[in-house]
Amino acid sequence: xxxxxxxxxxxxxxxxxxxxxxxxxxxxxxxxxxxxxxxxxxxxxxxxxxxxxxxxxxxxxxxxxxxxxxxxxxxxxxxxxxxxxxxxxxxxxxxxxxxxxxxxxxxxxxxxxxxxxxxxxxxxxxxxxxxxxxxxxxxxxxxxxxxxxxxxxxxxxxxxxxxxxxxxxxxxxxxxxxxxxxxxxxxxxxxxxxxxxxxxxxxxxxxxxxxxxxxxxxxxxxxxxxxxxxxxxxxxxxxxxxxxxxxxxxxxxxxxxxxxxxxxxxxxxxxxxxxxxxxxxxxxxxxxxxxxxxxxxxxxxxxxxxxxxxxxxxxxxxxxxxxxxxxxxxxxxxxxxxxxxxxxxxxxxxxxxxxxxxxxxxxxxxxxxxxxxxxxxxxxxxxxxxxxxxxxxxxxxxxxxxxxxxxxxxxxxxxxxxxxxxxxxxxxxxxxxxxxxxxxxxxxxxxxxxxxxxxxxxxxxxxxxxxxxxxxxxxxxxxxxxxxxxxxxxxxxxxxxxxxxxxxxxxxxxxxxxxxxxxxxxxxxxxxxxxxxxxxxxxxxxxxxxxxxxxxxxxxxxxxxxxxxxxxxx
Amino acid sequence: xxxxxxxxxxxxxxxxxxxxxxxxxxxxxxxxxxxxxxxxxxxxxxxxxxxxxxxxxxxxxxxxxxxxxxxxxxxxxxxxxxxxxxxxxxxxxxxxxxxxxxxxxxxxxxxxxxxxxxxxxxxxxxxxxxxxxxxxxxxxxxxxxxxxxxxxxxxxxxxxxxxxxxxxxxxxxxxxxxxxxxxxxxxxxxxxxxxxxxxxxxxxxxxxxxxxxxxxxxxxxxxxxx
Numbered sequence: 015x016x017x018x019x020x021x022x023x024x025x026x027x028x029x030x031x032x033x034x035x036x037x038x039x040x041x042x043x044x045x046x047x048x049x050x051x052x053x054x055x056x057x058x059x060x061x062x063x064x065x066x067x068x069x070x071x072x073x074x075x076x077x078x079x080x081x082x083x084x085x086x087x088x089x090x091x092x093x094x095x096x097x098x099x100x101x102x103x104x105x106x107x108x109x110x111x112x113x114x115x116x117x118x119x120x121x122x123x124x125x126x127x128x129x130x131x132x133x134x135x136x137x138x139x140x141x142x143x144x145x146x147x148x149x150x151x152x153x154x155x156x157x158x159x160x161x162x163x164x165x166x167x168x169x170x171x172x173x174x175x176x177x178x179x180x181x182x183x184x185x186x187x188x189x190x191x192x193x194x195x196x197x198x199x200x201x202x203x204x205x206x207x208x209x210x211x212x213x214x215x216x217x218x219x220x221x222x223x224x225x226x227x228x229x230x231x232x233x234x235x236x237x238x239x240x241x242x243x244x245x246x247x248x249x250x251x252x253x254x255x256x257x258x259x260x261x262x263x264x265x266x267x268x269x270x271x272x273x274x275x276x277x278x279x280x281x282x283x284x285x286x287x288x289x290x291x292x293x294x295x296x297x298x299x300x301x302x303x304x305x306x307x308x309x310x311x312x313x314x315x316x317x318x319x320x321x322x323x324x325x326x327x328x329x330x331x332x333x334x335x336x337x338x339x340x341x342x343x344x345x346x347x348x349x350x351x352x353x354x355x356x357x358x359x360x361x362x363x364x365x366x367x368x369x370x371x372x373x374x375x376x377x378x379x380x381x382x383x384x385x386x387x388x389x390x391x392x393x394x395x396x397x398x399x400x401x402x403x404x405x406x407x408x409x410x411x412x413x414x415x416x417x418x419x420x421x422x423x424x425x426x427x428x429x430x431x432x433x434x435x436x437x438x439x440x441x442x443x444x445x446x447x448x449x450x451x452x453x454x455x456x457x458x459x460x461x462x463x464x465x466x467x468x469x470x471x472x473x474x475x476x477x478x479x480x481x482x483x484x485x486x487x488x489x490x491x492x493x494x495x496x497x498x499x500x501x502x503x504x505x506x507x508x509x510x511x512x513x514x515x516x517x518x519x520x521x522x523x524x525x526x527x528x529x530x531x532x533x534x535x536x537x538x539x540x541x542x543x544x545x546x547x548x549x550x551x552x553x554x555x556x557x558x559x560x561x562x563x564x565x566x567x568x569x570x571x572x573x574x575x576x577x578x579x580x581x582x583x584x
Numbered sequence: 585x586x587x588x589x590x591x592x593x594x595x596x597x598x599x600x601x602x603x604x605x606x607x608x609x610x611x612x613x614x615x616x617x618x619x620x621x622x623x624x625x626x627x628x629x630x631x632x633x634x635x636x637x638x639x640x641x642x643x644x645x646x647x648x649x650x651x652x653x654x655x656x657x658x659x660x661x662x663x664x665x666x667x668x669x670x671x672x673x674x675x676x677x678x679x680x681x682x683x684x685x686x687x688x689x690x691x692x693x694x695x696x697x698x699x700x701x702x703x704x705x706x707x708x709x710x711x712x713x714x715x716x717x718x719x720x721x722x723x724x725x726x727x728x729x730x731x732x733x734x735x736x737x738x739x740x741x742x743x744x745x746x747x748x749x750x751x752x753x754x755x756x757x758x759x760x761x762x763x764x765x766x767x768x769x770x771x772x773x774x775x776x777x778x779x780x781x782x783x784x785x786x787x788x789x790x791x792x793x794x795x796x797x798x799x800x801x802x803x804x805x806x807x808x809x810x
Contacts, residue, residue, distance in 0.1 A: 020789055069623055092621070141690060155631055159631075209639070215643035216640060222663065225688075226802070257739065262670075262743075267791060327702075331713070333713040333717065333725075347731060347743040347792065350792050369737075375737075378701060495696040
């Protein structure tokens with residue numbers, strides 16, 4: 015199973031198709047949020063107007079940033095509370111045929127925060143700690159509403175560029191339309207294709223099997239296809255099984271794996287085009303698409319390259335056959351190297367966080383590669399918020415470029431002031447802060463317990479703890495290792511939950527506040543000094559700006575974890 | 585006022601920044617509360633009830649064996665397992681699956697093997713190789729395929745690359761010869777059997793060439809009469 019270049023063709027076709035439909039789907043996305051006539055109006059408009067009447071709101075009621083944020087916090091807070099009490103009283107909730115017990119308050123808090131914030135980092139083992147009802151009713155509420163929140167934030171932020179009256183939209187209307195027009199129909203389609211390709215979908219919780227060599231084996235089942243479909247589509251990344259998409263039941267064939275890659279890319283690739291549609295300048299989408307494609311391509315090439323190499327640490331194992339594919343440890347047989355790797359890179363870079371291999375077992379450079387994707391969280395990042403973060407990078411980049419040539423920086427005819435930059439910088443700074451602070455507390459406070467003793471000084475353990483907080487702060491949800499240290503503790507549950515909540519809602523606040531300032535500004539005509547943003551030069555500038563800023567923020571900590579592991583061999 | 589145009593001020597060279605929009609009416613707290621509660625109730629119904637039930641309904645119509653987990657049964661109707669997941673097949677007369685960090689216990693989920701540069705990984709592989717060498721009567725200087733000794737990602741990987749199955753044939757054949765309660769199966773018969781269970785990619789390079797070990801073992805059991 016040595017790596018062959020030809021084996022890349024299927025993943026390239028899937029990614030190419032996702033990119034090919036992106037201009038069309040992105041335009042649809044933009045039209046949905048701008049209430050421009052779209053396909054499906056005849057069916058959905060009557061239903062939505064009933065929903066609005068029940069909600070007691072109307073699309074005519076437009077909110078400014080503060081009210082929009084309040085509504086967002088109310089709804090997301092509601093999801094958090096529902097999930098918390100569901101898990102806390104799990105043993106008495108409906109649909110619990112296996113008699114799964116309650117979660118402790120700290121684990122319930124961590125899980126509820128994790129799902130609400132689109133992170134889906136789990137500290138439990140699904141099979142023994144989640145009931146069928148939790149998997150079918152409670153968790154999917156967050157699987158739908160958290161990407162819907164991301165899309166609403168993106169819509170509100172981009173509206174700031176085209177409005178002058180200070181309003182950003184109606185949060186309840188945006189949430190409704192996110193679910194009815196986008197998430198629900200696509201999730202149903204995604205789930206049905208999964209079923210056709212061999213993923214189970216049933217309402218019974220388990221089957222008891224009698225294996226060939228005696229004993230018993232419980233085969234856990236349930237609505238797996240519908241769960242995984244919305245989990246991947248909405249950049250959630252939670253797994254129906256604790257093995258997530260490595261599980262042969264959730265991801266049984268190479269085709270389900272390819273379909274998963276496609277689902278994860280639909281929204282992230284389309285977001286720039288939705289932006290182009292909303293601001294009515296379709297060419298402005300391309301620099302973002304270019305940046306995303308460049309970063310993703312480099313990440314993928316590095317990942318596959320280092321996964322195909324041999325593992326020098328195993329050269330001393332006598333009796334081990336040829337390492338033609340260097341890192342099969344922790345990887346299932348049924349995916350080719352390019353298929354398995356592409357799924358993993360796309361998953362982490364789109365902030366989905368599902369895994370189809372054990373991230374702790376892959377090459378240290380591939381681990382670093384994945385960490386980088388979570389550090390930028392915008393190439394392409396999660397549904398809605400990923401592109402909103404990239405817009406913040408662009409605003410900062412244009413500001414810096416403007417300073418360098420001595421012009422007042424402006425974007426899409428709106429001047430960029432210090433106040434924009436303060437909010438954008440805050441969204442960027444909060445990310446390293448919520449990674450490094452809890453990380454230092456965890457290590458210095460001896461909270462990292464491995465096999466009953468506090469942390470051993472290996473770089474791998476160090477990387478595991480770093481990866482945990484990075485994943486939580488970026489609302490990613492992938493985990494480096496389940497065995498490196500015990501994370502089902504009071505400290506990691508509470509610290510992790512707080513990191514996820516801050517890492518989610520502070521950047522969202524910054525995005526809305528930037529939009530708030532833009533939304534009261536007049537549009538200026540472009541002058542001779544205006545930076546041409548729809549250009550190849552700007553694409554390259556934005557890519558380099560993003561990489562340099564990210565490297566500056568995170569290089570020290572990368573040096574201590576993954577880089578030490580690569581060069582020090584610990 | 586006909587000459588008013590003559591005294592109108594010149595247009596500003598640059599449009600001035602608009603004054604912030606006038607304060608608009610916001611929803612009251614009660615309206616927000618109602619909207620939030622109703623939205624959550626509707627979403628819970630749509631995503632937690634309608635969505636899974638709708639998909640399950642269509643799935644059952646389409647193909648119920650797939651929808652119910654590809655369950656394998658013996659002739660008496662007892663459930664043996666699922667063709668999708670591995671189980672412990674480490675009897676001497678059966679083909680073995682890939683090692684599992686959780687011993688094929690589905691309740692434990694999946695466990696991460698030691699990190700790539702961790703000495704514990706080499707030790708783990710050494711241990712597995714030594715165990716197989718003894719159990720299979722291999723000479724010490726024999727090499728085993730990497731995929732056969734490496735734990736999988738799910739710990740329930742039901743598949744193996746063909747070379748990792750073919751290398752087990754002499755052991756299986758010997759075990760059927762040693763055990764008087766079993767029908768003897770020759771190396772040639774076993775080679776034919778394994779070859780018939782090799783699955784190649786239907787479309788070139790989509791997936792890999794593999795053998796589903798559980799299905800192979802069920803067929804093997806019927807041959808050796810157990």
